[in-house]
Amino acid sequence: MRAVWITRAGGPEVLEVRTTPDPAPGPGEARIRVHAAGLNFAEVMARQGLYPDAPKLPCVVGYEVAGVVDALGAGVTGPAVGTRVLALVRFGGHAELVCAPVAQVVELPDGLGFEQAAAIPLNYLTAYHMLFRVANLRAGQRVLVHMAAGGVGLAVLQLCRTVPDVVTFGTASAAKHDVLREFGCTHPVDYRTEDYAARVRALTDGEGVDLVLDPLGGRDWKRGLRLLRPVGQLIAYGFANLAGGERRSVVRLARQASGVPLLTPLGLMNDNRTVSGVNLGHLWGRPDLLREELTALMALWHSGDISPRIDGVYPFDRAADAHRRLGERQNVGKVLLVPAA
Ligand SMILES: NC(=O)c1ccc[n+]([C@@H]2O[C@H](COP(=O)([O-])OP(=O)(O)OC[C@H]3O[C@@H](n4cnc5c(N)ncnc54)[C@H](OP(=O)(O)O)[C@@H]3O)[C@@H](O)[C@H]2O)c1
Known part of the structure; x- marks a missing residue:
């Protein structure tokens, strides 16, 4: 072969x-x-x-x-x-x-x-698992998703539409914003030309969001934590900031690694925040769970709710x-x- x-x-x-x-x-x-x-x-x-x-x-x-x-x-x-x-x-x-x-x-x-x-499998499973198993997304919540025009990002936006009144903030370069809107994004944010955190704060009257989905990592995790409202949750699911060009860069690795926030259970308790991690590649030991979520996604495809x-x-x-x-x-x-x- x-x-x-x-x-x-x-x-x-x-x-x-x-x-x-x-x-x-x-x-x-x-x-x-x-x-x-x-x-x-x-x-x-x-x-x-x-x-x-x-x-x-x-x-x-x-x-x-x-x-x-x-x-x-x-x-x-x-x-x-x-x-x-x-x-x-x-x-x-x-x-x-x-x-x-x-x-x-x-x-x-x-x-x-x-x-x-x-x-469907990787992008939609990741999105579905984060929104509905790890985060338990509810009506009216605010969700910030990074890399919103990528495979996972668009899946997140489509799935958010299946819950009433969810407000989504999606970061992507400006040329991709029309597609973001097509996929239901309430507020596309051009992270290349503006400070996305300031923009999200302004759009929410300073309150912030209920859920941050962050595959960027490093310093962005810190910024995401600061954007959470009380009872908010940040889900870390990637470290794209390590891959800034076509090749590995030791300087970039060191800079990003030093930006990772240090968290303690006590701090999380006092701030009423949740930090979760998702790595689908490490869920191979739970085929029951993956199968259940894939089957749910096939039903959502059938009903026309998702279409990659x-x-x-x-x-x-x-x-x-x-x-x-x-x-x-x-x-x-x-x-x-x-x-x-
Ligand atoms: N944990 C898991 O189980 C899991 C599963 C699947 C994917 N992921 C992670 O989810 C992330 C998205 O994956 P994907 O397959 O959806 O990506 P993708 O389709 O390749 O989308 C990438 C897009 O994100 C934007 N972007 C923003 N910041 C970036 C950065 N620092 N580096 C590269 N691209 C950046 C770029 O668009 P613009 O800049 O033009 O907006 C780029 O076109 C990745 O970090 C991946 O590792 C994790």
Whole structure:
């Protein structure tokens, strides 16, 4: 099979399409012929050598695929060969074939195409899990989401619309604000030209917000904490500030690491604040929970409440362009890889 390999840490030029023997599904696994695979910010960081969870290099990354079951491992009775599915995989998704534990394989509803399906698992699960399991979003609350025009950000905005009267503040560069509004963002904020914290404070008469969803990390976590109203919650779910260019920078790493706020239970208690963390990649030990949330998302797709925005679809041999698109912050929504042109 063909797959996109990260041959070593570096710029997009380190990616190579290589051919290796087809994988055989192990006990409890289904093998999927991939029609589309999601490319995520984490995988761009993995290529830069900045993602501690990535497999040892050289490796094939990829957390999510949509395709057709083409073989079953020992002890597996379904989904049947030929079933259209999406799956969460802990790496190896940027390939023509990938094996996944059947607990992480979900049948696609009729009408949901492979590309739309591959855009759902990581982005929408992250958004859904944060809003409805960790934060318990309620009617009328105020939510600040960073990287709002990215895959997770747009998913957050769409899901916030399913709860009445939620007010959303989304940071993104100005050229992306129309799309943010289309996805329900009440207040797009151009973080590149204005102080987003000052803007959010002004828009809320100084009160701040109930929930900050922050994948930026470092100093932004500190700023987010200061924007919380009493009983507010900050969810940390990424450290994008570490990846400011195409390559790793030790100076940037040190600066951002020194900005991480130091918190104590006593301080949180006295401030009536909650700080939570979400890392979907570390929830693989809870397939019951992931499956329940994926099933809820399939229902939301069915009811028309969610519909991912595809930014671009790149064949494997243009994977470097796909990485560049994310690395240069050009994407609005999801970037996908497909095996052939
Ligand atoms: N913890 C989890 O389980 C989990 C799961 C999925 C994703 N994440 C995290 O969520 C974040 C968003 O992921 P995604 O896949 O939605 O991203 P994405 O689609 O690649 O979106 C990235 C966009 O965010 C904006 N941005 C703002 N500040 C940035 C910065 N410091 N570095 C890079 N881009 C920046 C850029 O747009 P503009 O500047 O033009 O507005 C960029 O185009 C990442 O940090 C990722 O690691 C975490």
